[in-house]
Amino acid sequence: MKLVLIGFGTVGQGFTEILRDRLDELRTRYGFRPLLVGVATRSRGTLLHPDGLDFDALLTASAGGSLTAYPDTPGLLRDLPALELIARSDADVLLEASWTDLQSAQPATDYCRAAFDAGMHVILANKGPVALHYADLHARARSAGRHLRFEGTVMAGTPALALAQEALAGCRIDFVRGILNGTTNYMLTQMAEGQPYADALATAQRLGYAEADPTADVGGWDAAAKAMILAAALFDQQLTLDQLDVTGITDLTITQINAAAAAGERYKLIAEITPSGARIAPLRLPLTDPLAQVSGATNAITYQTDLLGPVTLIGAGAGRLETGYALLGDLLAIHRQIPQ
């Protein structure tokens, strides 16, 4: 199976490491033989080789800061524009793992469209195209008879979407509630232990959970993008960001958190998705709610179903290998012909 990877940040690197380390196991256990023929970054070069790129050489070059350090080999094409690289790749699958842009979701969305036009399957870890253009991409996937998979956009590789869409087949999901942003959950956990907001944010930034500009996390926008993805994938709703009621944690005080604790409750930044919309807000949950107990940067999601009642999945929501695995899991689903 020939692959083109867009983006070579932590997710792309994690994915490449996983492939490098378990190529034999994937072949033995699943008969799966991936060949990474192309990698495209926005500012650090692109590489295309019909016989496949070398995982170690890619990781070494990238660690040096640019794909230009990748060694020359006969047949290697460098610095093709990404769209041209996709068109010339003859690949089976496009993996979109570049940074999420929730304003335009471009150029990633165009890459996905080009991939479907070229008869490729599309797998995303990038939230933008799914959050903003799911309906369009889904329609293109269907008419091309190709997969559109995006496990890595929600809870990293923790199989939240596979659980809802495959393992719970035959159940009706009535609504969804989740802790979908690890940074804010880490901060709320720290605040529940007495750290003021500013200190909790500083700690999260020092640990690499929060970025220098933490707005996407603390403002609730990252959770909102994931809620839009779940609304689209599970309830066939294409929401826009301004249709969502989004409240972050920036106004939450230690006083409020202490008051919740005194009442035997805990504040969590909860994404709620129903068949008629979605909202993000800090909510006080009783300790009997499994989501109330999820601490640190961990994520969790509860599917309220008609036949099983609540089904809760708790797991990693970020990380190099954790999100890199999401791409592998989706690839294996295509390879194993899991129907969509």
Next chain:
Amino acid sequence: MKLVLIGFGTVGQGFTEILRDRLDELRTRYGFRPLLVGVATRSRGTLLHPDGLDFDALLTASAGGSLTAYPDTPGLLRDLPALELIARSDADVLLEASWTDLQSAQPATDYCRAAFDAGMHVILANKGPVALHYADLHARARSAGRHLRFEGTVMAGTPALALAQEALAGCRIDFVRGILNGTTNYMLTQMAEGQPYADALATAQRLGYAEADPTADVGGWDAAAKAMILAAALFDQQLTLDQLDVTGITDLTITQINAAAAAGERYKLIAEITPSGARIAPLRLPLTDPLAQVSGATNAITYQTDLLGPVTLIGAGAGRLETGYALLGDLLAIHRQIPQ
């Protein structure tokens, strides 16, 4: 898809209700058209009709205590022995939902073998044949090119096996820990609130969680059977009951439970399954462990994976519709050609 159902207790009835209530939805959404051609009970009669049995009439007859009250229709065969019913059914799938017998797992295991011999897929909610004879049944399924599915044997329809075997494909599971018996978890929850063991047991019996002879639950044997199933399905180990280290909750005192609470911990009856064995024991878990927080009759399982770290699933572990759904989920996996 023609079905034969063995056992018409709560699971079989729940399954039949689900089929009756969502036949249209299953047809529209999945193109799935089940036809229940045979039902066999041990002491309440058997029915076989090549054109299918009527769900409502079955449920009505069963509510009256016996399938003999099922109305006569042309072509209906009554009271065939189960093995003959299976052989003459021309069905595609055998659903084994009779009571679990952990001594011999018979006659259920023979029914499964007969089904494979007749080219049928086999789905079990009955734990016995999987716990005791997985290796044999798995080999027969493979050589017949048929499915062997048993989601309902662990955590009812909560898709614990689908999560491990399908949604986590490509991850290595290093070990498993679970709360796999709802009755004892309910009792431990009551005891943590101050009820002595005997009272907690009486309450569980009054609510229908525990049987008159509660040994299978409180002795840890039900959890042990599920651990054997997980050991077989995930780690290819065919354990026998006497290879397991099984400690139930009968010797656990309120004093011990209070001591755990004072140390910020909670006793849970934990099944631990590793590639080299399994054990059942009441363990003190810190409150940061998601399993420590699972209260009442709910079940939970944590898969420790190499790429995602711990992945925890929390959901129902028993119930008429909850376990009935397990059979439907497995049927849909066969219908959708999810590979095994």
